[in-house]
Amino acid sequence: MSHDTSTDDETLFGDDYPGDGNEPADAIEGSGQVAARLPGGSGYLIVDGPGAGSVTGSSTGSDIREAAALPERDEALDGTLPLFIVHRTAHYWRALPRLLAQLHAAAGATLALGVASSLPNAAEQSHADFNSSCTAAAVRLVDPHGYLIDPQDVRVAEPSDRSRRWAPYLAGVPVTTEDLLNMQRDRGANLLLTSGRALDPSDAQRSLDAACAEGDDALAVLKPSERLALNLTMSATWLTRPVLLRALLAQLVDQEQFDTWYVRVQWPTSVRAYAQPGDARLLAGYRELAEVAADEERRLLLPQTGLTGWLMLAFGAAGFGTGLAGSQQAFGEPGGGGGGKPRIERYFERQLLHTIERTARPVLQDDPGYAPCPCPYCRPLFSNAAWSHQYAGLHYLYNAGTLTAQVAPAAARRRGTHGAVGQKVRSAQRFATGKALTGSSVPAHLRVWDQLL
Amino acid sequence: MQASRFPAAEVEAALGGPVILLGTGSFGDTWRYQDTAVKIICSGSYPPQRLDREVNGLRRVSSPHVVRLLGTRAVMLGGQQRPALVFEYIAGGDVARRISVGRWPSHAEGVAFLRGLLTGVRDMHAAGVVHRDIKPGNIALREGDWSRPVLLDLGLARSADEATITVYPAAVGTARYMAPEQLEGRRARKAADLFAVGATVREVLGRQHPFYDDGASYTHADMIALIAKGPHPLPAGTHGGVADLLDRLTTVPEHERGSASSSLRRLGRAG
Secondary structure, three states, X not given: OOOOOOOOHHHHHHHHOOOOOOOOHHHOOOOOOEEXXXXXXXXXXXXXXXXXXXEEOOOOOOOOEEEOOOOOXXXXXXXXXXXXXXXXXXXXXXXXXXXXXXXXXXXHHHOEXXXXXXXXXXXXXXXXXXXXXXXXXXXXXXXXXXXXXXOOOOOOOOOOHHHHHHOHHHHOOOOOHHHHXXXXXXXXXXXXXXXXXXOOHHHHHHHHHHHHHHHHXXXXXXXXXXXXXXXXXXXXXXXXXXXXXXXXXXXXXXXOOOOEEEEEEEOXXXXXXXXXXXXXXXXXXHHHHHXXXXXXXXXXXXXXXXXXXXXXHHHOOOEEEEEOOHHHHOOOOOOOOOOOOOOOOEEXXXXXXXXXXXXXXXXXXXXXXXXXXXXXXXXXXXXXXOOOHHHHHHHHHHHHHHHHHHOOHHHHHHHHHHHHHHHHHHHHHHHHOOOOOOHHHOOXXXXXXXXHO | OOOOOOOHHHHHHHHOOOEEEEEEOOOEEEEEEOOEEEEEEOOOOOOHHHHHHHHHHHHHOOOOOEOOEEEEEEEEEOOEEEEEEEEEOOOOOEHHHHHHOOOOOOHHHHHHHHHHHHHHHHHHHHOOEEOOOOOHHHEEEHHXXXXXXXXXXXXXXXXXXXXXXXXXXXXXXXXXXOOHHHHOXXXXXXXXXXXXXXXXXXXXXXXXXXXXXXOOOOOHHHHHHHHHHOOOOOOOOOOHHHHHHHHHHOOOOHHHHOOHHHHHHHHHHHO
8 A cells, every 4th residue: 555545535634624614815925915817807806815715796895916827628628728627526625616716826828727526525516516616717627537447457445335326327327429428517617528437458449439439429419518538447567668659649549529637546455645657668758648648639628637637738738637645646546544543744845845754854944055945834834833635725725826837837847747847856956955855745756757757 | 443233324314414433432422413412322231330329420510520420211223212421523533533643742742731630630530530531532623622622432431439339359440540449449539640641641751651552462460550550751842840749640559649639739839
């Protein structure tokens, strides 16, 4: 077991969770308010200051600064803005709307935001409430996670009874393609997905054909103005074995009717929790997938990839997904839980592009080049004696989002996204050089990333 | 050209006016009649599904680079009603005939030819049709202009989403221009059309087949090996961007050929 694959975030946050994320905004923010015009001009979203994440009336008032307007879904998917997708946690999700608003305040017009929820992990109303509260998210996905019934193709835990109730197709109840789309519509999704059943590497072509046939059925029943992404789930062998990678890419290029690919790849068990895969073949497979998508002007979205997804922006991926929990930063194999051991206190070090153990921080802080994080979550995180996994997670998400904005075409300018990512990686390597980091705090991925770039 | 299956006089009587033989194929003959080209299916073994497929494929496509179907009719020949397809007549002849008499394009004409073919293939693929038998004999030049190629004979075309009537493995198409996956008997997809475009354009630019020697005979395995070895070099002076694109189009991995749309973008960037 190397990944935290918990879907119950009570275990993620433990007992130190300080609230439901709805504590007064000025507890962590300054007093000035910034607001962004909603798509369609029907009001404003407070994106910074007291009330961040909430919607106000038709005027911002003279004492409120105006931020860049929020992009609409189709702008978020037109390939000009990187799409940063935040995966919803099963609990404590109320902190996310404000985080998204703050990211918009920080990134302005360089970044598009999305949210992705697991359809089997919550009741219909809960999904609808979450999606309607994420005003800053231009793209909202409710993923059917159909691969949960394909344990022969990806390693997954048995769905719970509750998940089967919320997603009856996991219990063998037949649902039509239209039923599946309706479930997503009813829950507030605005980018619809196919089921995401896992591809079978032992019968590659049949499996790809079946996925595309399902996609064709979905396209046939889309309503005007709706958008669909082809949702594919696969084991890492699809990216590491040339014959499978070729079959996958040939199919995706051939099936031009799908303009958006939502591709989830299960990482091998050798990848440790909160780390990035270092397998050069796997990364090369991701790179080729991203390059083909860019060449063909299709949108490649990489859910549950964390900073590996961020890296793939350099090669042409349109967006990636990550979340508070380790299981949302990587699509790993299920494990047996923590065995009652206390949770490790971790902190994302943006200068290292890596999550380290909290105890390793002094090694970095002693460096004169160390810059304390200015994000809205670090002040409350470090002002309390008890470690808040929630604030540490929100700090990670905020920084992953701003890192994404910093390599966006609009911010990278002439250097381009590839150049900007390369600069960040080289800078992180330089910062890591000579630091006495050990164990999971070592950013082992940076060398492989540099070679890939 | 081979002799027609029925005398011109009988065809003239059946169609109602003077005719000129344009070509003969495995299953029928094509005649010029007034301003149309009439393809009369003479062989009783021509699968009706194939005829339907050609008609359905052509009806879905609208492109100046894909022959326009005007209608279908029946023609009484040899005492039998025979199905016929009525196409627009494209003055200028086909590419096979043109190169057989040594009328090769200049480099600029070759590039314009490539652009026209890719446009036709893009329009065909956008309509969900895969041609599967693109070759010099199935490409006409409107008014003899290399920049105005027209794809003919969609008899082997397949709708990208229809259940296939070909049982795989089976090689479908004309071997000299077949993609390696077709030679292996695997399904021919859009990438196979792009390979055939690449092979055809390389041939007219290089004045030799890119992979095979004239007069030599090869097994499919030989042909696959020669394709894997790579094509003959293009003539010195071929524009770098055009050469890169033609290299991509004639590569073995299907995805590396890209789509017709992305190929047109590459060609546009090549200038």
